[in-house]
Amino acid sequence: MGQQILLNIMIAVVWMFLNSDWSPQQFIVGYLIGILLIYLLRRFWPNDFYLRKLWSILLLLLLFLSELLKSSITVIRQILRPKLDVQPGIFAYTTELKSDWEITVLSCLICLTPGTLTLEVSHDGQTLYIHAMDIEDVDELSNQIRNTFEKAIKEVTRT
């Protein structure tokens, strides 16, 4: 991905050279042309077209924000309820993610989801121990984590 962005910037600079016009407008035009060229040459790159990756990073950021909103609402509702009837607990969750970077992002996301908090990551990085505010539905919680967060992170790192 880094290579493709670098190449795109270089194409834009070459475009500015060709026009001998050093304005931001020319840079943007050159950058758009570079995007088109890199898209046409995408089969020569070992990995995917980089705008798709940028798009999935943007989606991940939006997921972070919306989860933060939802979890705040959940926590505030628990606090404001006159009687506290939750069953907290710690459950183990096995992840399929491999690299340290992916697991860090996943545990940050879990810290921001409604009613969950990462307590511990095991040494091999395959099990996360998560403190849940309401543990009644462990399966549902882990399914949610697996289907939304892991998928979004894999979209970023594995394409």
Added chain:
Amino acid sequence: MSQIGEFLIALMVLLGALLGALSAFGLIRLPDVYMRSHAATKSATLGVLLILAGAFLYFTFYLEHVSAKLLLGIIFVFITGPVAGHLNGRAAYRSGVSMWEKSVHDDLKPALKRERERMRESSNADHPGKG
């Protein structure tokens, strides 16, 4: 435009302050460290984010000054909030702070015990004389 903008900014700042107050209330009310950590990481983070975003919008539209420092502050709080919550919880669990008595499920305790035993064995293997 300016009426709506003012209203929006006031709403954001007020909502942020309200969230901060509510999460402080949660710190008093919730029974154990871990649940307090839920309140402190999530709603307090969101409250600070809302206040900073409101201040950013105010500076941008009414004083015509785009403040990059506020944006950086938003990003930093957003990144470090959950990490701080995680580290607090981890340190509390490792130093043996017990959970609320109504807690039902604990997968971490046996895992931690196994790990400690393994560490003891390996340190014994390293220094056989001391035992």
